[in-house]
Structures are given as structure tokens and as C-alpha cells.
Amino acid sequence: MKRRSAEAWVSACFLGAAAAAVGFVVAYVVDAGPQVLGGLLGTACAALAVGLVLWAAQLLPSGTYVEERRPMQPPEATQTAFVETLHRGSSGTPRLLRRTLLLAGLALGAAVVVPLRSLLLPTSAPPARALRQTPWRRGVRLMTREGDLVRADDVPQGTDLTVFPEGMPRADDATAIVVRVDPRELQQPAEGTVAGILAFSKLCTHAGCPVGLYEQTTRQLFCPCHQSVFDVLSGAEAVAGPAARALPRLPLAVDGDGYLVADGDFDGQVGPTFWRPE
Amino acid sequence: MITRWMVRRLDDRLGFSPVARSGLNKVFPDHWTFMMGEIALYSFTYLVLSGVFLTLFFDASTTRTTYEGGYAPLAGSEVSAAYASSVQLSMDVRFGLVARQSHHWAALLFTGAIVVHLCRIFFTGAFRRPRGVNWVVGVTLLVLAIANGFAGYSLADDLLSGTGLRVANAVLLSIPVVGAWAEFLAFGGEFPAEAMIPRLYVVHILVVPALIVTLITAHMVILVRQKHSHFPGPGRTDTNVVGSRLWPGYAVRSLGLLFAVVALCLLLGGLVQINPIWLWGPFEPGSATAPSQPDWYVGWLDGALRLWPAWEPIVFGHRLPALFVPAIVLPGLTFLGLYLYPLLERLMTGDRAPHQVLQRPRERPGRVAFGVAALTFYGLLLTAFSIDVVSKFTGIPVYLLIYTFRVAVPALPVVTGLVAFVLARALRDSGADGFLALTWADVRGALRRRKPVPEAPSATEEPREAAPEEPDEEREPEQAEPEPVRVPAGPVP
Ligand code: FES
Numbered sequence: 001m002k003r004r005s006a007e008a009w010v011s012a013c014f015l016g017a018a019a020a021a022v023g024f025v026v027a028y029v030v031d032a033g034p035q036v037l038g039g040l041l042g043t044a045c046a047a048l049a050v051g052l053v054l055w056a057a058q059l060l061p062s063g064t065y066v067e068e069r070r071p072m073q074p075p076e077a078t079q080t081a082f083v084e085t086l087h088r089g090s091s092g093t094p095r096l097l098r099r100t101l102l103l104a105g106l107a108l109g110a111a112v113v114v115p116l117r118s119l120l121l122p123t124s125a126p127p128a129r130a131l132r133q134t135p136w137r138r139g140v141r142l143m144t145r146e147g148d149l150v151r152a153d154d155v156p157q158g159t160d161l162t163v164f165p166e167g168m169p170r171a172d173d174a175t176a177i178v179v180r181v182d183p184r185e186l187q188q189p190a191e192g193t194v195a196g197i198l199a200f201s202k203l204c205t206h207a208g209c210p211v212g213l214y215e216q217t218t219r220q221l222f223c224p225c226h227q228s229v230f231d232v233l234s235g236a237e238a239v240a241g242p243a244a245r246a247l248p249r250l251p252l253a254v255d256g257d258g259y260l261v262a263d264g265d266f267d268g269q270v271g272p273t274f275w276r277p278e
Numbered sequence: 279m280i281t282r283w284m285v286r287r288l289d290d291r292l293g294f295s296p297v298a299r300s301g302l303n304k305v306f307p308d309h310w311t312f313m314m315g316e317i318a319l320y321s322f323t324y325l326v327l328s329g330v331f332l333t334l335f336f337d338a339s340t341t342r343t344t345y346e347g348g349y350a351p352l353a354g355s356e357v358s359a360a361y362a363s364s365v366q367l368s369m370d371v372r373f374g375l376v377a378r379q380s381h382h383w384a385a386l387l388f389t390g391a392i393v394v395h396l397c398r399i400f401f402t403g404a405f406r407r408p409r410g411v412n413w414v415v416g417v418t419l420l421v422l423a424i425a426n427g428f429a430g431y432s433l434a435d436d437l438l439s440g441t442g443l444r445v446a447n448a449v450l451l452s453i454p455v456v457g458a459w460a461e462f463l464a465f466g467g468e469f470p471a472e473a474m475i476p477r478l479y480v481v482h483i484l485v486v487p488a489l490i491v492t493l494i495t496a497h498m499v500i501l502v503r504q505k506h507s508h509f510p511g512p513g514r515t516d517t518n519v520v521g522s523r524l525w526p527g528y529a530v531r532s533l534g535l536l537f538a539v540v541a542l543c544l545l546l547g548g549l550v551q552i553n554p555i556w557l558w559g560p561f562e563p564g565s566a567t568a569p570s571q572p573d574w575y576v577g578w579l580d581g582a583l584r585l586w587p588a589w590e591p592i593v594f595g596h597r598l599p600a601l602f603v604p605a606i607v608l609p610g611l612t613f614l615g616l617y618l619y620p621l622l623e624r625l626m627t628g629d630r631a632p633h634q635v636l637q638r639p640r641e642r643p644g645r646v647a648f649g650v651a652a653l654t655f656y657g658l659l660l661t662a663f664s665i666d667v668v669s670k671f672t673g674i675p676v677y678l679l680i681y682t683f684r685v686a687v688p689a690l691p692v693v694t695g696l697v698a699f700v701l702a703r704a705l706r707d708s709g710a711d712g713f714l715a716l717t718w719a720d721v722r723g724a725l726r727r728r729k730p731v732p733e734a735p736s737a738t739e740e741p742r743e744a745a746p747e748e749p750d751e752e753r754e755p756e757q758a759e760p761e762p763v764r765v766p767a768g769p770v771p
Contacts, residue, residue, distance in 0.1 A: 241588065
């Protein structure tokens with residue numbers, strides 16, 4: 001490119017950048033929406049970029065300069081002098097001094113690490129207990145996300161219902177999914193079920209995602225995260241995907257007012273597996 | 279002249295013009311692959327700028343509030359302050375959505391540029407002495423970039439990021455012996471603990487960025503001290519650097535690159551939607567999005583989670599969680615391998631000499647094979663993180679895809695590694711310019727000479743061929759900072 005025409009191109013780019021920047025200000029004032037705002041500011045930067053690169057490539061000296069590289073190692077004597085400086089005064093350090101200093105360092109290190117325990121919020125139970133228990137107790141009523149209590153008739157065949165313990169709609173580890181199947185199809189004892197209604201923990205035993213999708217024809221629960229499949233009729237055994245354990249079951253009963261209640265806590269550990277005695 | 283006046287005033291106080299002058303004369307090699315690190319640096323710069331803007335509107339708290347912004351479908355619903363403020367800054371703050379989306383795009387670009395930069399360093403042997411230190415700094419930067427990306431997109435407290443945090447929570451829990459305590463200390467209690475978002479916020483905007491800034495500084499100081507390596511070419515030796523001087527040519531070009539990176543982020547941020555949290559909805563106990571995919575830089579881990587079989591053996595009377603191998607052991611080994619690679623290669627080749635001239639990848643068919651195999655492996659894992667989406671669009675059953683990947687993930691890297699080995703060798707032996715210039719005879723020749731066994735670099739070591747490496751000792755260290763000289767004709771490949 002000729003020098004003159006290169007100059008013309010570069011200044012055209014800079015002009016374009018200026019125009020787009022002004023356009024951005026106008027667009028901002030009239031609230032033109034994110035596409036226009038991002039587009040114009042982006043265009044301004046892009047035009048500036050093209051101009052600068054053209055300028056560097058066409059008008060400025062570049063390439064084929066040679067810089068000599070000096071070896072990293074200094075002359076022997078310099079190095080020796082440095083090492084001696086480092087050792088200054090250290091020859092006479094008594095051993096007792098060194099040992100006690102080391103001890104002080106270790107003790108201080110431990111003292112600094114211990115307060116990490118405070119990271120566990122005072123409101124939280126220690127892990128072993130919190131992970132093993134949920135708020136479900138015998139007689140706690142089932143409540144939907146909307147806050148309604150559930151009667152057996154409210155669970156039509158083929159639907160799935162997400163429930164929480166009454167009054168605790170944000171108790172994540174207690175989230176359960178209620179499904180109704182034909183009681184004759186159940187491949188396991190019917191205790192803890194009410195007229196073919198079963199409840200399972202909704203937290204996938206793989207990584208704890210809520211098992212969201214109930215496939216009515218196959219009676220299977222799907223996890224959206226990594227596609228584990230649980231078979232409802234056999235007690236939510238994991239039949240495909242990376243989950244290894246069945247979804248824990250919540251034993252159900254009906255209370256005096258006809259509402260569905262839990263008949264105790266889940267029959268297994270809810271959510272992802274952690275290191276615990278088998 | 280004003281410049282003169284300013285320099286005199288500054289020299290009065292700092293006396294820096296000799297240093298500054300030699301700085302401006304610093305020579306940078308002209309090769310496009312050297313821009314990858316710069317792209318990473320500039321996207322980080324943009325991340326800081328756009329991030330500061332976002333912090334002014336974001337409220338990192340899980341306190342329940344009522345959303346009262348302009349997005350009608352959510353109006354009046356009770357959500358966390360973090361989610362409400364994220365939606366508000368996207369919908370009601372002018373330029374807010376552009377800033378948020380371009381911040382997210384810049385994060386993808388940042389991690390992407392680091393990975394490509396790492397590949398360049400790997401395949402050209404730039405990690406060899408004396409640059410092992412900078413390799414370690416760089417790998418640490420990659421780890422930090424991934425961690426910060428994850429922390430960042432988990433902040434909005436939307437349903438998708440809630441799902442990501444669930445999985446992160448399960449990953450911590452899966453560590454043998456200490457898992458439960460690790461998770462409870464990190465999150466403050468059982469998932470979803472209310473301390474989660476504020477803690478991630480501190481990590482995302484203070485702790486990790488401070489570390490990144492420190493390490494980038496170290497990376498650059500070491501770089502300046504050691505000077506750039508350069509590709510082999512006429513006049514390029516182990517005792518010089520050939521390229522453009524920092525001032526003005528290189529600086530202006532690099533400034534152009536800075537604006538190009540910012541332009542890319544802004545254009546993507548303005549025009550291409552990313553992570554529309556108002557569509558995902560707020561995080562709620564007992565709900566998840568389907569499908570749910572994390573950002574690409576953690577996608578390979580998610581892919582590994584999907585492919586690892588349902589296997590929870592009893593170890594020492596304890597149940598070993600299925601997540602432990604794919605989510606803790608795999609990344610642990612990956613980064614350990616990355617950290618140690620320069621050491622391993624040095625042990626295998628016995629090449630301990632300092633190098634300033636890069637290798638062409640073909641000079642080391644074994645390394646090429648190893649690198650290509652590794653890229654195939656992680657590429658497959660990354661593809662596997664979207665099998666549910668692929669299955670939805672193609673109609674192929676998910677489980678068929680999973681079994682295919684379970685075979686492909688260990689098998690395909692062997693194949694691609696072998697092919698890469700043979701091609702690299704054919705290129706090296708024939709001296710062809712590129713793949714297109716290779717003839718069948720070259721490939722056959724490369725096959726014949728010895729049975730190639732790639733995968734482990736150990737099995738593939740070749741007698742070194744004409745690689746310019748011994749620093750020629752003729753030159754003596756000269757006066758303080760010799761000025762770069764222009765050589766009349768050196769072509770710049
Ligand atoms: S969380 Fe359900 S399959 Fe991974």
C-alpha cells in the first residue's frame with residue numbers, strides 16, 4: 001500500500017470509530033436497547049482496532065530487529081558474593097534458637113488454621129447430623145410448593161407432585177416427589193404406600209439435582225443433570241445413568257383429617273453420596 | 279517541546295529514562311501465535327472493567343425480596359436479592375445487559391485464549407528451560423481462570439447456576455474422609471446455605487482476581503527478564519531475539535489487539551444472548567432446568583460425570599461416591615500432569631539445556647502424539663457434556679450415545695495420537711511445508727521406519743535431529759543494554 005493511501009485508510013478507520021462512539025452516546029440517550037448499544041460501542045472499538053493495526057503494519061517500522069540476549073548466569077564471583085551476603089551472620093545461630101523458632105512457626109501456623117472452623121455457620125448442625133436427617137418426622141403433613149396440604153385423592157394417577165414438609169417450602173433436603181401407580185403393579189411390599197401413592201426423595205443420588213421428569217408410560221423418573229433413570233415400581237432403583245443408589249423412600253400414611261403424612265424420615269441417605277460407613 | 283519538558287521533570291524525580299528507553303526498545307517476535315497470551319491478558323482487562331461496573335448493581339445476598347423490576351413475568355414474585363438484582367441490572371439498568379453479557383463472553387474468551395496459548399507453548403516446546411517457572415505460573419492462571427469463571431456464573435442465583443452449585447456441592451462431598459467437612463466449611467452449611475452466594479462473591483471479585491493479577495504480573499516480569507523465545511529462522515539463535523521493537527510498532531499493534539478483543543466482547547455481549555437468567559427463573563429447592571449445561575471450561579468435568587459408570591465401591595467399610603473419580607481424581611491428575619509435564623519430558627529426553635529457539639511441533643513427533651491424544655480426550659469429554667441436547671436434536675437415544683462415548687473416550691485418543699505421530703514424523707522427515715505438501719510416499723516412509731507407539735512420550739523418543747539448541751559461546755556479554763539493531767534482510771516467516 002502506498003503511504004498516502006495507508007494514511008487515508010487509517011484515518012478513515014479512526015473517523016469511523018469516532019462516528020460509532022457518537023452514535024453510541026445518542027443510542028444511550030434515547031435508550032435504544034442492548035443490541036444497538038453493544039453493537040455501536042463494539043463497532044467503535046473494532047474500527048479503532050483496525051486503524052491501529054493498519055497503522056502499525058503500514059506506517060511504523062516493524063520486524064527484523066535483533067536484540068542480543070545476555071546469559072542469565074552472572075560471573076562466578078558475583079554469585080559467590082551474593083551467597084556470602086545471604087549467609088551473613090548465620091554461621092553462629094545456635095541450634096536451640098533455630099529449633100524453637102521452628103516450633104513457634106508451626107504453632108502459629110496451627111493457630112491461624114484453627115479459626116477456619118468458624119466457616120461453618122453457627123446456624124448449621126455439624127455435617128454428620130445435617131446430612132443424615134431431614135425435617136420429615138412421623139405425622140408431618142405433605143405440603144405442595146403452593147402451600148396446599150395433600151389428600152390421597154389429590155394425587156391422580158400418572159402425575160407427579162413435589163412436596164415439602166408442612167410449613168417448610170425451602171427445606172431442600174426434604175424435597176420429595178409423590179407419584180401414584182396401580183398398587184397391583186408394585187414390585188415391592190406396599191407398606192409405607194397409600195393406595196398406590198409413593199413418595200421418594202427428589203434429590204438424585206448422583207449429584208443431588210432434583211429428579212424432575214416423570215415418564216408416566218414407563219413409570220420412570222429422570223434426572224435432568226446427567227440422565228440417571230429411576231424405576232418407580234421397583235422402589236426407585238437406579239436403572240440407567242451414573243447414579244448408583246435408589247432414591248430413598250418416604251414412608252406415607254394418612255392422618256385423622258385425611259391428609260397424607262410422613263410415617264418417619266426417608267429410608268436412606270438423601271442426595272449425593274458422601275464418605276460414610278456402609 | 280512538551281515531551282522533552284515532561285521527561286526532564288520525570289527524570290528529576292525518578293531518573294528513569296535509561297530504563298524506559300531500553301524498555302521501549304524491547305524486541306517482540308512477530309508471529310501470530312504469540313498473540314494468544316495477549317488476548318488472554320486483554321480479555322482479563324475487559325473482565326475487570328466490566329466486572330467493576332457489574333458490582334455497582336449486584337447485591338450478593340440470599341435474603342428474600344420481592345422482585346419489582348420491569349420484567350413482567352417475574353413481577354411481584356419472591357426471589358433472592360442476588361437474583362432480583364441480576365435481573366434488574368439486565369433489564370432496567372441501561373447498558374447493564376451489554377455489560378453482563380460481554381462480561382460472560384469475555385470470561386469464555388479468557389479461558390479459551392489461555393488454553394490455546396498453553397497449546398502453543400506445549401507444541402513448540404516453549405516450556406523447556408529456562409521457562410519452566412513461567413509454565414507453572416501459567417498453569418496456575420488457567421486453574422484460577424476456571425475457578426473464577428465457575429464462581430462468577432454461580433452468583434446470579436438463577437436455576438441453572440443453582441444446579442451447577444448443587445453439583446459442586448456434591449463434588450466436595452465426594453472427597454473421602456474429609457468431604458462432608460470440606461463442603462460444610464466451604465458453603466457454611468448444608469446445601470443451599472445462605473452464606474453460599476456472599477462467599478462466592480468475595481472469592482469471585484476479590485480473592486481470585488487478586489491472585490490472577492499477582493500471577494499475571496509475575497508471568498510478565500519473568501517474561502521480560504527471560505526475553506521471548508522465537509521460532510527458528512534465518513539469523514535467529516539462542517543468544518538473540520528477532521522481531522519488532524516495542525515502541526512504536528509493536529505497542530500500536532498490540533493496542534489494536536486490545537481494542538479488537540474489547541470489540542469482540544462488546545459485539546457478542548450486545549448481539550448474542552448468553553445465560554438469560556430471567557428465562558431460567560430463580561433458584562428454587564426441588565427444581566432444576568433441563569437441559570442444564572455449564573460453561574465450556576467446566577464442561578469436560580460435567581461430561582466425565584455423565585460418562586463415568588454408576589459405581590460406588592465399598593472402601594474400608596465406607597461408600598466411595600461415584601463422583602470422586604471423574605470430578606476430583608480426573609481434574610487432579612489433569613493439572614498435576616500439566617504442572618509436571620516439563621519435568622517429565624526433561625527426564626525422558628535428558629535435554630536439560632536452556633533453549634531460546636522454539637521447536638516446530640514436527641521436531642517432536644512423540645510430544646505431538648501425546649498432545650493430540652490429550653486434546654482428543656478432553657475434547658470428547660467436552661462433547662459428552664451436551665449428549666442430552668445432541669440426543670434431543672438427532673433422536674439418537676441418550677444411552678446409545680453414552681455407551682459410544684464410553685468406548686470412544688479411551689480409544690479415540692490412541693488413534694488420533696498414532697495418526698498425529700505418523701504425520702509429524704512424515705513432515706519432519708520429508709521437510710514438507712505442511713500437510714497438503716505431504717505425499718503418500720512420505721507417510722509410508724514415516725510408517726516404515728519404526729513401529730510407532732505414541733501415547734506415552736517415553737516410547738516415542740527419537741534421536742534429536744538438527745534442532746538449533748546449543749547456545750553458541752562465541753558472544754560475550756557486552757555493555758549494559760545493547761540497542762536492538764535492524765538487520766537489512768531478515769525475512770519474517
Ligand atoms: S445429578 Fe442426577 S444424574 Fe447426576
